Amino acid sequence: MxxxxxxxxxxxxxxxxxxxxxxxxxxxxxxxxxxxxxxxxxxxxxxxxxxxFTSLGSNLLFVVPGQLEAGHPGTGGRINPLTLEDMEVLGDRSQNPDVRAVSAEFFTDATISREGKDMQATVSAVTPSFSNVRNWPTVIGDFFTQEDFDERARVVTLGQDVYTELFEPDEHPVGQTVRINNMAFQVIGVMEERGGGPGGNEDASVFIPLTTAQDRLFKRKTVSGGYQVSVIYVSVMDSDRIQETQDEIAATLRARRGISYLDDDDFSIISQNDIIxxxxxxxxxxxxxxxxxxxxxxxxxxxxxxxxxxxxxxxxxxxxxxxxxxxxxxxxxxxxxxxxxxxxxxxxxxxxxxxxxxxxxxxxxxxxxxxxxxxxxxxxxxxxxxxxxxxxxxxxxxxxxxxxxxxxxxxxx
Amino acid sequence: MSASSTPVLAAPNSTTEAERSQPVIAVRDVFKIYQMGTMEVRALRGVDLDVWPSEMLAIMGPSGSGKSTLMNIIGCLDVPTSGFYALDGVDVGGLNDDQLAEIRCHKLGFVFQNFNLLPRTSALANVELPLIYAGTSGRKRHDRAAEVLDLVGLGDRLDHKPNELSGGQQQRVAIARALVNRPALILADEPTGNLDTQTGIEIMELFQRLNQEQGIIIIFVTHDPETAEYCNRIVHIRDGLIEADVATN
Known part of the structure; x- marks a missing residue:
């Protein structure tokens, strides 16, 4: 009171x-x-x-070339690139039973043009499993298929920003032609809007088969003739076994790339949890x-x-x-x-x-x-x-x- | 705490002979000595004083005579260095600060020369102040404060702030504040010192009326002979001693 x-x-x-x-x-x-x-x-x-990061697709691991963590001298400047074969080995379920699916991506910048309009965009050269592994569907049309990939087809799926930049709002893009560094590609779909991602704004990208990119568009194959990739995506079967999967694919990659047990990895495996x-x-x-x-x-x-x-x-x-x-x-x-x-x-x-x-x-x-x-x-x-x-x-x-x-x-x- | 909340003197005729036989204020051989550096100041040097119910008295004396010190001791604002002081049967000697505050709250009312009202605070809220510390709350508090303000003739000025009142009205508010907890006595320190003659007379008449109708003991500390004229007893103090104690009409 x-x-x-x-x-x-x-x-x-x-x-x-x-x-x-x-x-x-x-x-x-x-x-x-x-x-x-x-x-x-x-x-x-x-x-x-x-x-x-969660929307990138659940249980995703990123494999990139080189050693990312600080305090590892000797790898700077001499990065041994990852290849499509590395991805295929990782996707082999008999070696890596915890892996559900794999995909790979190679980034380059290029000029995309159509009917007098042009813009700078990232060309994402990927495998057909990309849309699935990254949990990223199309809103119009489709992603390219294994056939397109094998035939080095000149097909492209556009990111949202590229689509809105090059097309009128009521224009139907599928079947139209866009030029990537002056090479004609047929539009087969448009990706869902994503916003920013780990590599910046992925909506300002176009997606083409890795084979098409490296055999026809850019000469970026490795000395041994393999397809070079910037990142391999590994989708894990069971979210409780992320660490085990990480160890599993590290062992597989070390064996494949012939790294002596004395040496450090020449690649890095990053989980979403690491990034978060x-x-x-x-x-x-x-x-x-x-x-x-x-x-x-x-x-x-x-x-x-x-x-x-x-x-x-x-x-x-x-x-x-x-x-x-x-x-x-x-x-x-x-x-x-x-x-x-x-x-x-x-x-x-x-x-x-x-x-x-x-x-x-x-x-x-x-x-x-x-x-x-x-x-x-x-x-x-x-x-x-x-x-x-x-x-x-x-x-x-x-x-x-x-x-x-x-x-x-x-x-x- | 032994302080009773019942009015000591609700009306003069309610006092029995037994109560009358005991003084409300009993001061016995009180000394007050201050240490000022190496100097010892003997403000009171063995004062004896009894005050009985219904008395209205003036303590008079020149500056430095010790009258303020005596008033502070009677008002339980200070304690004697030695000697005995009982107020309304309670020995004040051994009490601590909070117990003295409790006594002041329930048994004493103060009226000052400069009114000492809280600024920017309504007359009612000023009068409610002692009730807050007595633990009275809500409706009861409001009603009691309003009742006392009515008694001093300010029933229509409850919401006025001090700066909206004349000096005489402000002193009336202060008197109401002194009365509100039904004290045994009111101590008034030069209550008319800041007022013009006519207003001073009105205030003295108010005190007189309260003394006669309510039987409250009123002690003035003053050197104004006109104030003393209203009293029925005058105590002269000089150099820390009571020099004269005379009954008047």
């Missing part, structure tokens, strides 16, 4: 000095606002990236950084609150004396000033949270690729810390107020 009374008294005191109260809260407002905004944006980006966890580490570092900013601004805000509370105690010495004369105990005065400090801090925190959410939403409105995610935990933690700051920095001024001698306080000018 007295507690509620104290809150009411504190609110009245703060309302009496609105400008000063708001200025005092500013440190907390800025700190909490920045943290909420950046955390929400960070969460949004994390969710966006995680969704992207690397991203998680980056985000963790970012969160730590934000935490430091928050800590500093809360500290500064807290000092501001303590400063203004000390001023307030001095200014209101007579009031304190009077309250004591009419029966306020130490605890009553202590509580009154403590609640004022906490109210300042918590109000600052609430305003900061609101501004932070508005800021995060504003940023995610500008960027259409992700939307900010406001975490309930972030809001609660911010509130908790605001309150803690108010308590911590309010206790000293409040104790000083409560210890004032009523006779001296009443006489104070």
């Amino acid at each position: 007295k507690f509620i009374e104290s809150i009411r008294i504190a609110m009245r005191a703060l309302a009496a000095n609105k400008l000063r109260s708001v200025l005092t809260m500013l440190g907390i407002i800025i700190g909490v606002g920045a943290v909420i905004a950046l955390m929400s944006i960070g969460r949004g980006v994390e969710k966006f990236v995680t969704d992207r 966890s690397v991203f998680g580490e980056i985000l963790g570092a970012l969160t730590l950084f934000l935490g430091a900013i928050a800590g500093i601004s809360l500290l500064v805000g807290g000092i501001g609150i303590m400063n203004i509370m000390l001023v307030s105690v001095t200014e209101r010495t007579r009031e304190i004396g009077l309250r004591k004369a009419v029966g306020a105990k130490r605890r009553d005065v202590l509580l009154q000033f403590l609640i004022e400090a906490v109210t300042l801090a918590v109000f600052g925190g609430i305003i900061g949270i609101i501004l932070g959410i508005i800021g995060a939403k504003a940023v995610s409105n500008i960027s259409d690729s992700f939307s900010a995610v406001v975490g309930v935990d972030a809001v609660l933690i911010s509130l908790f810390f605001s309150m803690a700051v108010g308590l911590f920095f309010g206790i000293y001024p409040a104790v000083r107020a409560s210890r004032l001698n009523p006779i001296d306080a009443l006489r104070y000018e």
